[in-house]
Structures are given as C-alpha cells and as structure tokens.
Amino acid sequence: MVMQVRAARTRQALIVAAAEVFADEGYVRASLPLICKRAGVSSGALHFHFASKDALARQVESAAVDAAEKLAERYRAAAGTALQSMVDVTSGLMLAMVSDPVVRAGFRLSGDPSRKGGAELFQWWHASVRELVLRARDAGELAQDVSPEDAVAAIVAATVGFEALAGWDKDWLSTERAARFWEFVLPRMAVSPELIPDGTSLGVKEGLP
Template sequence: MVKQVRAARTRQALVRAAAEVFAADGYAMASLPSISRRAGVSAGALHFHFASKDFLAREVEDAAADLVQKMAGEARSSSGTVLESLVGTTCRLLVAMAADPVVRAGFRLGSDPSRKNGPGVLAWWRTWVHERVAEAREAGELADDVSPEGAAAAIAAATVGFEVLGGADRDWLCEERAAQFWAFVLPRLAAFPQQAMATVTGAGGVR
C-alpha cells in the first residue's frame, strides 16, 4: 500500500511538472530530463511511469480535459440559462488557465503544431461551446439574426486567444477580462440583452 501511494504521488508530481514545462516551453522544446528534475524524481522513475514524452503529454491533456469538463459541469448546474453557463464557464476557465498549469498546458498542447495526436481538450472545448450555443438557440436565448455557428466560432476563438495572450501577459487570464469580453458580446448575441447582461457584474466578473 505504501508503495502504491508513493507511486501515485510520483506520477502526480511528474504530470504537474510536465504541465509546467509544456506550458512554458511548448511540446517540442520540453525535455524529459527537465521534467524529471522539476518533479524531483530520477529519469528512471519517469520512464517507469511514462515510456515517452508523448505518453506524458497525453496524460497532461487527459488531466486538463477532466478539469475543464468538471468546471463546465459545475457552471452549468449552477446557472439559470444556457448563456449564463457560457459566461460562467469562460470566466472560470480563464482563472484556471492562470492558476493551474495543467489546464494551461492542455490548451497549449492542443494548438502545438509539433503534436501529432490531435487537439485534445481544445477539440472538446470547441464542441462544448458549439453545443451550448445550439442549446441557447433552441431555448430562445439567441437574437434571431445571430448565427449559432458564427457565435460558437467567435466564443471558442476568443477564449483560446486569451490563453495565447496570457502566455506573455498573465493579466489576460482573469475574470475581469472575461467580463469585458461578455459585456461586449452579449448585447449582440442575446435575445434579451438586459437579462443576459445581469450575469455580468461590471468589470469584476460574474455572479
């Protein structure tokens, strides 16, 4: 049992260290020696848990996907409308990108051209946003002249763009930036702008 606990902690430390390195340096520049050093474990221990950098990157992407899916589920269950869940989830996501290297690395790996295994959490995020916008259309929450496809593309692109900008300036990754984005977008997007804007509490985030 003690060995199993130690092994689980080592694996978690490696995933965390790998996420920090991937988020900072990208997949191509990240090295297994730098990851093992950051995790405080030997190269042998790293290879015991992960046969290659690719397997380690997949683990980081899976962990990021789990965190983002949980975040989206919590926002949806606490929201009164679909658009409110979109606002809440994007605000939480930006905060998580700033605070959690696993989430940040998951998105960076998904857009890294040196990766060959698909966009991972990035693809899930695009699909989730598209599904929520389509659901908002069915619920009558979108303005009649709004294209669900166009709205979904704009929202997904903006949130991923925040992550890219946040790599150079962490101020982009906060609830205030998300609130500013939604304060600009919601009046155009929502069928009932005043009701939708009640979700955004000025420059401080969302309720």
C-alpha cells in the first residue's frame, strides 16, 4: 500500500511538472531531464510511468480535460440561464488558463502544430460550447437570426485566441477582458436585453472557484 501511494504521488508530480514545462516551453523544447528535475524524480522513475514524452503529453492533456470539466460543471450548476452559464464557464476557464498549469498546458499542447493528433482539450471545449449554445437556443434565449454554429465558432475561436495572445500579455486572460468580450457579444446573441447578465455579473462570480 505504501508503495502504491508513493507511486501515485510520483506520477502526479510528473504530470504537474510536465504541465509546467509544456506550458512554458512548448512540446518541442520541453525535455524529459528538465521535467524530471522539476518533479524531483529520476529519469528511471519517469520511464516507469511514461514510455515517452508523447505519452506524458497525452496524460497532461487528459488531466487538463478532467480539470476543465470539473470547473465547467461547477459554473453550470450555479448559473440561472444558459447564457449566464456560457459567460461563467468561459470566464472561469480563462482564469484557469492563468492559475492552473495543467489547464494552460492542455491548451498549449492542443494547439501545438509539432504534435500529431492530440487537440483533446480543443475538442472538449468545442463540444462544451456547442452544448451550451444549443441549450440557449432550446430555452429561447438566442436571437432568431443567430446561427448556433456561427456563435459556437466565434466563442471557441475567441477564447482559444485569448490563450495564444496571453503568451506575450497575460491581460488577455483577465476577468476584465472576459467581461468586455461578453459585453460586446451578448447583445448580438440574446433574444432580449432581459437575458443579458448585468455588468456586475459578467466575468467570474465571487465565491466560485
């Protein structure tokens, strides 16, 4: 049992260390020796858990999806409307890109052209946005002339773009930036002004993770 606990801790330390390195350096420049040093483990321990850098990157992506899903579930449960849920989930995810190295690495790995396959977090985010937009449509919250697919494309492209731009200016992932984005987009999407969250509720609500 002690060995199992120790092995689980080592595996988790490697995932977090790899996420930090992948987020900072990208997939190509990230080295296994640097990841081992960051995690405080030997190269033998790394290869015991992960056969290659690609296998480690895939595990980081999977962990990022798990973290993003849990975050999204908490925000969706607290929202009163589908559009409010969209605002909260998007804003919360943008903050997680800053505060959580696993989520940040997941987005960077998903968009890394040097890797074949992958894009797991991008695929999850596209499916999540589509689900929320369709919920808004079915609830009568979307303006009649708004194409759900166009709305999904705009929201996904904008949020992924914010993450890319944050590489040189972290302000792109601030709550203020999220609020300004939704202040611009929501009047076009919502069927009526009553469904647009007021300025104090744009961005991440206080008390939510």
